[in-house]
Amino acid sequence: MHNVTSPDVAAPLSARRICLAPMLDWTDRHYRFFLRQITRHTFLYTEMVTTGAILHGDKARFLDFSEAEHPVALQLGGSEPADLAACARLAQQWGYDEVNINVGCPSERVQSGAFGACLMEEPQLVADCVKAMRDAVSIPVTVKHRIGINEVEHYEYLRDFVGTVADAGCEVFIAHARNAILKGLSPKENREVPPLKYHYVHRLKRDFPQLEIIINGGLDNWQAVDEQLQHVDGVMIGRMAYHDPYQFAEVDARYYGDEQAVASRAEVARALMPYIAERMAAGRSQPKHIVRHVLGLFQGRPGARNWRRMLSDSKVLNGAGPELIEAALAEVEPVVA
Numbered sequence: 001m002h003n004v005t006s007p008d009v010a011a012p013l014s015a016r017r018i019c020l021a022p023m024l025d026w027t028d029r030h031y032r033f034f035l036r037q038i039t040r041h042t043f044l045y046t047e048m049v050t051t052g053a054i055l056h057g058d059k060a061r062f063l064d065f066s067e068a069e070h071p072v073a074l075q076l077g078g079s080e081p082a083d084l085a086a087c088a089r090l091a092q093q094w095g096y097d098e099v100n101i102n103v104g105c106p107s108e109r110v111q112s113g114a115f116g117a118c119l120m121e122e123p124q125l126v127a128d129c130v131k132a133m134r135d136a137v138s139i140p141v142t143v144k145h146r147i148g149i150n151e152v153e154h155y156e157y158l159r160d161f162v163g164t165v166a167d168a169g170c171e172v173f174i175a176h177a178r179n180a181i182l183k184g185l186s187p188k189e190n191r192e193v194p195p196l197k198y199h200y201v202h203r204l205k206r207d208f209p210q211l212e213i214i215i216n217g218g219l220d221n222w223q224a225v226d227e228q229l230q231h232v233d234g235v236m237i238g239r240m241a242y243h244d245p246y247q248f249a250e251v252d253a254r255y256y257g258d259e260q261a262v263a264s265r266a267e268v269a270r271a272l273m274p275y276i277a278e279r280m281a282a283g284r285s286q287p288k289h290i291v292r293h294v295l296g297l298f299q300g301r302p303g304a305r306n307w308r309r310m311l312s313d314s315k316v317l318n319g320a321g322p323e324l325i326e327a328a329l330a331e332v333e334p335v336v337a
């Protein structure tokens, strides 16, 4: 549905050519709506939501999103096939374009729930989860994983994991090209310390050419992304997208062949005003929940500091409405039209 063709290659390009990584607390619906004002095509992933939160909690709170966010995937944390299948069904009912299982998160909390990266050690269980979900829905079921776990360093471990899960019908794998170390490293260290081994992921694509392989980890500029796209079907970007989101203004033309005009930073900011008004009217969010995600909009530009300062000042935020955006724009130098 979202595929585009490139004049250079015979195969259709993946809609997941550029993906926004799932990031807890960061890629919530507000951030995703904001990034969508900058890029129409980037494939967005929600932060991880556990099956328990969805099945026993306020479903609308965890699942609602704006129509504008499409294409958007729901990332689930869980390891019970029946629970994951029930949540996949809800994801489809809610209108998500894909449902993804988190097999990469190393945090202690996640381990005690027996899901996340520790599932790398249980490929058959992941396969059972995928099968149960695929039996329940027609949207794609995908897996985000690491290249290994703890001291396991050999490529064959990754190959066998992917092979087993692919046999259950998973056709899209998103590989964070590092091991997960379950003891002794914090989640943050687990995104920085284990070495990146992009070549393992490239080899995966060579060994499973029929699968869609998306690479993730440490990619923070388009030149590096271009190099990766020589080897794999797509690239997933996390921290750069959050800290310097306007870099994504290049994505639609560069990776999807869409030359439509790109919104300026100020236009992106102003697009948030009706959104803030709507969320406030629905009684669901305050401006501070939304603008905390847009602090990086002017990253590297004159006035970035003023923008950031104003939108993180609790005195300004308390009691503010959408006009807060216009006031913050007025602080950005030079004043942008």
Ligand SMILES: Cc1cc2nc3c(=O)[nH]c(=O)nc-3n(C[C@H](O)[C@H](O)[C@H](O)COP(=O)(O)O)c2cc1C
Residues within 6 Å of the ligand: 021, 022, 023, 024, 025, 026, 047, 048, 075, 102, 103, 104, 105, 144, 176, 191, 216, 217, 218, 219, 236, 237, 238, 239, 240
């Ligand atoms: C604040 C934060 C929260 C994250 N939360 C999740 C998550 O919920 N699910 C997940 O699969 N990965 C999560 N990650 C990992 C990212 O999806 C990604 O794999 C990692 O940041 C490496 O990509 P990057 O180098 O482009 O940032 C998180 C990363 C960060 C920085």
